[in-house]
Amino acid sequence: NAGVTQTPKFRILKIGQSMTLQCTQDMNHNYMYWYRQDPGMGLKLIYYSVGAGITDKGEVPNGYNVSRSTTEDFPLRLELAAPSQTSVYFCASSLKRGFTGELFFGEGSRLTVL
Amino acid sequence: QQQVKQSPQSLIVQKGGISIINCAYENTAFDYFPWYQQFPGKGPALLIAIRPDVSEKKEGRFTISFNKSAKQFSLHIMDSQPGDSATYFCAAGGNKLVFGAGTILRVKS
Secondary structure (H helix, E strand, C coil): CCCEEEECCEEEECCCCCEEEEEEECCCCCEEEEEEECCCCCEEEEEEEEECCEEEECCCCCCEEECCCCCCECCEEECCCCHHHCEEEEEEEECCCHHHCCCEECCCEEEEEC | CCCEEEECCEEEEECCCCEEEEEEECCCCCCEEEEEEECCCCCCEEEEEECCCCCEEEECCEEEEEECCCCEEEEEECCCCHHHCEEEEEEEECCCEEECCCEEEEEEC
16 A cells, blocks of 8 residues: 655745645545645644545644645645745545544655745 | 643753653643644654543653643653654644644663
8 A cells, every 4th residue: 555645746836936836645535634744843734624525624734725635635835826835735535533543644745935 | 812832942861761741721621632742744643642631641752741730741662772763743622723842852772
């Protein structure tokens, strides 16, 4: 099993550009999450989904959008990229609700906005 | 306020020594306390977790100590090895999962 797969691994964007970070999991997990990791700040939840068609905001949703059309895929869209969105983004999934269960993370997508 | 404070920010330990990382939380509604280990270029992975009905949980060289009254918990790595060099995150979960800022551990051989 591949687990959680994220693409791309690295990307440089110009201010104002848009892009989509892709995330797919093959573990048939209902719950999926997007986190951002900044140095010295831990991981902050951007959006999460409890199943296909259902999404909800996390701590830092501004400037991002998500969709969940299938159990496997949970893309994160950045609209009008800003330097503050320079970060490492992690997608995760869990068998049960991840706030009290194990999260399985992808390897991350490093985004730089210049 | 749902914060988790983690210390130290970084830690250097000799091979064979004990590594200790501490976390403190504020919200008494948290009922799940995991530790995640992250190697460079990889995503975090669950290392060990504890629920507040026990004061200690041990898995191999890794032990969580939990003090409910003080709202503190810690990770102890016994006989630390160079392969343990990584970033460690504590977290507290309930209706939210809040991560600490992370501790960069380096084990010198």
